[in-house]
Amino acid sequence: MADDRFPPGTRVRTFHHDPPHHTRLPRYARGKRGVVVEAEGPAQLADVSAQGHADAPVEQIYAVRFAARDLWGEGDHHVVLDLWESYLEEDRDS
Template identity: 80%
Template sequence: MTDATTDRFPPGARVRTVHHDPPHHTRLPRYARGKHGTVVEPEGRAPLADVRSQGREDAPVQQIYAVRFAARELWGDGDHHVVLDLFESYLEDEQP
């Protein structure tokens, strides 16, 4: 766990995932793109997998967050929740 004062998104923050379709590998699942969720907690830092998968050694190190989504938000149905570990660059502040 990391120091919450240095994290962009504190636990409980409402976020939206970016909605993009890059021409390369991404760890952001297609079903979670452009969806709203809540940060559970920071999970630590790691090199951005999207860059590393291209065989590059210059991947920026980013915070990874556990983000909770309602199944209904992701798939339009379901009464349960799903938690995904997502890199910081996949997240943006939720717009009102």
């Protein structure tokens, strides 16, 4: 696999979308800002494989840390989610 698109420490934002099919991007994390902790390796994109497609694309999965306050409006802790690369874009606004 090529170099990771988002090295540790990269500030990212998740896409804010509500697809009509299965997605592993939780609703509470859509459109939110986080920081990449590490790349966890490639895997088939669950959004596609859950639809029964054997040819689902393989993407890098990233552990992304979010402040609980940013996700739910309160909390002094962090939450780490494993997210596929196509759920993320670099956050150039922060």
